[in-house]
Amino acid sequence: xIEFLTGSALFGVALSLVAFQIGAFIRKKTGxxxxxxxxxxxxxxxxxxxxxxxxxxxxxxxxxVLRYFLxxx
Numbered sequence: 001x002i003e004f005l006t007g008s009a010l011f012g013v014a015l016s017l018v019a020f021q022i023g024a025f026i027r028k029k030t031g032x033x034x035x036x037x038x039x040x041x042x043x044x045x046x047x048x049x050x051x052x053x054x055x056x057x058x059x060x061x062x063x064x065v066l067r068y069f070l071x072x073x
């Protein structure tokens with residue numbers, strides 16, 4: 001199952017967007033400025049990669065599409 005996820009070109013993009021949405025939800029519910037969606041999403045992604053034993057290089061390669069669109073911003 002993990003090989004199927006990491007083999008997908010949209011794995012990193014989907015993981016990043018879902019983690020950001022979770023972070024935005026947590027920020028909205030708590031109202032704490034410390035829990036910004038970017039900080040929370042980063043922590044969620046790190047925990048997910050460690051728990052599932054996925055290399056950062058694999059995630060970074062699949063999230064390159066998202067990085068490509070965010071670079072000009």
